[in-house]
Amino acid sequence: MAREIGIGVVGAGAMGRGVVKQVLEQDARLKVRALFDPDPRSIAASRDLFGADLPADDSYEALLARKDIDWVMIASWNCFHKEQTVAAFKAGKHVFCQKPLAISFADCLEMQQAWKASGRQFVIGFTLRFSPHYRKLKELLEAGVVGKIVSFEFNETLGFNHGGYIMGDWRRLRQYAGTHLLEKCCHDIDLANWFVGSLPARVASFGGLDFFTPENEGYIAKLGKDSEGRPAFQTWGGLVMENPFTGDKDIVDNQVAILEYLNGVRATFHTNCNAGIPERRMYILGTEGAIRANVLTGEIETQRIGFDTKLKPVAACASGGHGGGDEILAKELAATMLDGAPPTVSLDAGLVSAGTCFAMDEATDTGRVVDVRPYWRQAGLLA
Ligand SMILES: NC(=O)c1ccc[n+]([C@@H]2O[C@H](COP(=O)([O-])OP(=O)(O)OC[C@H]3O[C@@H](n4cnc5c(N)ncnc54)[C@H](O)[C@@H]3O)[C@@H](O)[C@H]2O)c1
Missing domain, CATH: 3.30.360.10 (Dihydrodipicolinate Reductase; domain 2)
Known part of the structure; x- marks a missing residue:
């Protein structure tokens, strides 16, 4: 069996948990390893879903420092998408980030540059x-x-x-x-x-x-x-x-x-x-x-x-x-995570x-x- 892919979740509210759950259902090699969310209710709901022993880090930076995480899935409030995505690329991670890309055009440009410099994959949650x-x-x-x-x-x-x-x-x-x-x-x-x-x-x-x-x-x-x-x-x-x-x-x-x-x-x-x-x-x-x-x-x-x-x-x-987009997004995202299949929607579409x-x-x-x-x-x- 090919190696496991570690996932870190940043923002584990309704959408964060929903997409991660569907992605994990695609292949047993996809493993959620840690999460960061400032709201204890989202941590509790995530542990109910993904296991009581799921580590909850104190900051997204602590999560990004984990060596066993390959992909970061970001579903925080939109104002945090830029700083969390850019930091994830700098930490060498691949990123799935929910729409919209960011809340200002300057932030979108910064994300575009960080993505290009990283050579990593980026998938945006354009479910439709x-x-x-x-x-x-x-x-x-x-x-x-x-x-x-x-x-x-x-x-x-x-x-x-x-x-x-x-x-x-x-x-x-x-x-x-x-x-x-x-x-x-x-x-x-x-x-x-x-x-x-x-x-x-x-x-x-x-x-x-x-x-x-x-x-x-x-x-x-x-x-x-x-x-x-x-x-x-x-x-x-x-x-x-x-x-x-x-x-x-x-x-x-x-x-x-x-x-x-x-x-x-x-x-x-x-x-x-x-x-x-x-x-x-x-x-x-x-x-x-x-x-x-x-x-x-x-x-x-x-x-x-x-x-x-x-x-x-x-x-x-x-x-x-x-x-019906959620299920297919999860399926195609899992394929990108596992074998590098290029995503059908690029960061530029988000921009x-x-x-x-x-x-x-x-x-x-x-x-x-x-x-x-x-x-x-x-x-x-x-x-
Ligand atoms: N693709 C889609 O169709 C779709 C649908 C709904 C929402 N979304 C997107 O998903 C994201 C989350 O929306 P939601 O509906 O799950 O909202 P939500 O309120 O249910 O969850 C948001 C979560 O982000 C957490 N959060 C707040 N600040 C944070 C921070 N600094 N770092 C990490 N987490 C933080 C909150 O505590 C909460 O748990 C948004 O970007 C939203 O636009 C996408």
Whole structure:
């Protein structure tokens, strides 16, 4: 049997534990050897899952000093991704880091440089890239079902309990999470960039906090409780649970944006955290046809342009929030860990998604159309 691969976990909350558990299930040679998390609740939950004797280090630096760790899996708050990833590369480790890459573009560039200098592997937790639903969309686009992409709409609208979770959790503060667009919708922006196959050139955006405000707190009582007696907007139960209406926060709960790519493709994006009809939908139009898809239902439909064409449903590949991506991510990550199989999503994809979000939020904050090209020049992605 080939040698074992040691894993160290930095940030062992819901997602940290979830991904590590699925990775360990792939192959008995993958072993979790230590963790670092400042919250005793996450340490206790990890020991329940991975064994009562799992060592919990006092710092991530102590974990990185361990010789029996090859891969570090980072799922801490977004503001820590940069320092922990860079330190892991400097310690000679391979890194899996959750999305978004980091909360500033300078941090993304530092991570890119550290990764290149290290010669180590890096995998980003862009779960939806591994989803059969989105892989099917990419396959259809590459097969020319819409011809050349001209323009599209996409969205991520979240149900009220999901929205309430975001507005009450650490994600409600930019200093920990970055903006809502970065923290939640960096997946969607990454998918758009992947499908278009070009870099965003110009963006504009408007957003605000219009629902999760103190004067709307009465909606908690108005909607009542769920079947388990939990109040509306607070059924998700994160580690940090501020009142989603009255707690301090500096993120938006709705945002609409437009993007124009270097290759001329144009798109509109819409997110809202209090949706009566939650969607993660894409409607892509090209020179020869269109695709309409919603990962939450798994539906994909296509129609060619022409007098005798019909709307054609494509058999659903997967559905749900992550579109079946978690399991495949774990499988492919395990393969990368064990035999060095190159990851399908690079660090640069994380940088481009984050950079696009930073530019869109700059547009929201300043009310200006933002030229995104300087970002890509700084990253060496555009001459
Ligand atoms: N790929 C996906 O689809 C997906 C889904 C959800 C979350 N995420 C990402 O996973 C990460 C964690 O999110 P979550 O939902 O598990 O949140 P969570 O609140 O459940 O867990 C976060 C954990 O990080 C710990 N932490 C805080 N500061 C830390 C530090 N300095 N070093 C190490 N750990 C620290 C917290 O104590 C907590 O245990 C975030 O980056 C988030 O964006 C990704």
